[in-house]
Amino acid sequence: MKRYLIIIALILTSTAGMSRAQLTVGSGQKVATINDKINKNQFVWLSKAPLENIQGTSEAVKGKIVLDPADLSKMTGWMTTDVASMQSGNGPRDEHLAGPQWLDAKKYPKIKFEIAAITNLKVDGNAATGYANGTFIMHGVSKSMIVPFSLRYLPENPKTRERAPGDLVMFSADFNISLKDFNVAGTDGMVGSKVGETINIKAQLFANTAPAANE
């Protein structure tokens, strides 16, 4: 009896180990392209400061994620957003935001994140969570960052085809960046009073695995 229990425990342990990085959908390397036809791709940012909290978005998101549902630990990719697309619900403020004293859209038009490796991956059915280790590039400064993310994978079906062809993948991430780390000084005295020293960023990105026809 004891031997059977040990054998069952060993089988369960090995099966759990095998499925740790594997979604319950097909296998094979796929390239997921960020696609606004699925839903609105954007980074929602929040600045919390003593005088005012400011919430805004950064849109015009582009990117590609290379992933194999059978082994998500090898996922890589990149995504960019246009600084000029930033909105905060106030036109003059948006112009300042893209201006030379802040993010300087003319000199540094893109913000980019490159995924180099995935760690701490946990898979549950068609969903997964983990940390994307990579490089965040903003305002001409590259910085290594670890971004916690979650992923939801929907295999192609009639409902997903209404949005876009191929399998659909949704990536969510929630992380903070320090303006100081990226040499964003802002107008004198604004950072720390009207603009937070740390900005919270929530990413919501939708991609499909169909070939390049929809790009």
Add this chain to the structure above:
Amino acid sequence: MSKKGIAYSLFALAAGLLIWWAAAGAHVFTMTEKLVPIKDPLFGTMVDHWEQSFSPGLEMIGPAILVLVIAGGWLMRKARVPTSSV
């Protein structure tokens, strides 16, 4: 309406503007849009979308309140000071 009555009306208007500003989120800068979360039925997640919405900012409401209070104060003073007759 008497000068005093007009002054009280201006003070009430100033108080109303202040309450409107506070209720609309007490923004320093005027907002013409706000983010509204909309549920994506396919993924079951909330996605923020911009919607037209006017929320006054202190840079707009502040000077208006100041003008109303100064005008109201001036009228109150005029109402209290007796006019000299020749």
